[in-house]
Amino acid sequence: RYMEAIDLLKQLLMAFAFDRRRGYWTLRLSIDLEHLGHVVESLQVAENGLSDPWIRAGSKMALQMRVIRLGKPPRRWKLPSFSKSVQRKVIEVGIQGRPLNRKTGVKSIYYGEDGDRCSVEEMALQYYYGGGWRGVHAETGIWLTIFGILMWEVIFAHVPNVFRTAFQTAPLDLDTDGFYHSRESLIESQLEKIQRGMAEEMVITTWESHYGTLCRGLNWENHSLDDLRAIVKCIGSGRLASICRHLARDYGSWSSGGMPDLLLWRLRDCYGGDAKLVEVKGAGDRISDQQRAWLLALMDFGFSVEVCKVT
Numbered sequence: 651r652y653m654e655a656i657d658l659l660k661q662l663l664m665a666f667a668f669d670r671r672r673g674y675w676t677l678r679l680s681i682d683l684e685h686l687g688h689v690v691e692s693l694q695v696a697e698n699g700l701s702d703p704w705i706r707a708g709s710k711m712a713l714q715m716r717v718i719r720l721g722k723p724p725r726r727w728k729l730p731s732f733s734k735s736v737q738r739k740v741i742e743v744g745i746q747g748r749p750l751n752r753k754t755g756v757k758s759i760y761y762g763e764d765g766d767r768c769s770v771e772e773m774a775l776q777y778y779y780g781g782g783w784r785g786v787h788a789e790t791g792i793w794l795t796i797f798g799i800l801m802w803e804v805i806f807a808h809v810p811n812v813f814r815t816a817f818q819t820a821p822l823d824l825d826t827d828g829f830y831h832s833r834e835s836l837i838e839s840q841l842e843k844i845q846r847g848m849a850e851e852m853v854i855t856t857w858e859s860h861y862g863t864l865c866r867g868l869n870w871e872n873h874s875l876d877d878l879r880a881i882v883k884c885i886g887s888g889r890l891a892s893i894c895r896h897l898a899r900d901y902g903s904w905s906s907g908g909m910p911d912l913l914l915w916r917l918r919d920c921y922g923g924d925a926k927l928v929e930v931k932g933a934g935d936r937i938s939d940q941q942r943a944w945l946l947a948l949m950d951f952g953f954s955v956e957v958c959k960v961t
Contacts, residue, residue, distance in 0.1 A: 652682045670902060672702055673709025680716055693720040707903040708940030740945050741956045745777045758932040770932040771911050774958045778914055785914035790907050794867030797897050799856045800849060804837050820866035825902030837898050844891040849882040884915035884923035892951035908940030926954045933961055
């Protein structure tokens, strides 16, 4: 029923011009057209989707990869301008595990270094512990916590019509472009403080003043104050400001997931250290478009990122 799906997708794209689901609809339309042999139209749909301002993050990455794959001679004679950027290689590290199960569709379980059962992410953490790293398997969660703590004054700033009740844990416009535009000067002021190396002080102040107060994305219990202080010191002011600006500009597209599985840090002294982000993959796993979009963005921000493959 591909033709029915194509007709429905075209209707949706015509009817909803301002909808974050346009990325999925456009990608699905391009895939279905290719399935029916309409490769040129499939390519055109993908190319047009890249100029749609509502298509971002993983959906945009998926369309870019389709344009590269489908846009070969004689359909297209030039590589798109983004070709080199999106096809950059991410450092890969391979480690050997002792799998307990190899069933398809079931999360892999391994024997850890201590002989206990563990997940693929825990297996990778044990490997990095050997290099003197500390770390957590937190994916996007820890970054939303850091964002919430550092940008507390921004999130709960007095902006008209974004807080309708006292029970909201975030402003109504957090997932919209208006969040940044309505608070640009305040956001940039906070980011300037981070750039000047004040992140640790900001973490302490927010923790002591607002601990336990509900804020969307922020989990007070998963990480200690000492760990958060060490993490922001090891990440560094420039990288920390870049990722906070990234989330402030488009929280809706980037907060839904896709961040690397592991955040690792290693203090050198009381003034700073090193940080690394690692996406962990077991046998048969592949990197999703959203995950790849995050990895490339983090590389642009200057982060050290790796893909750890456990076999």
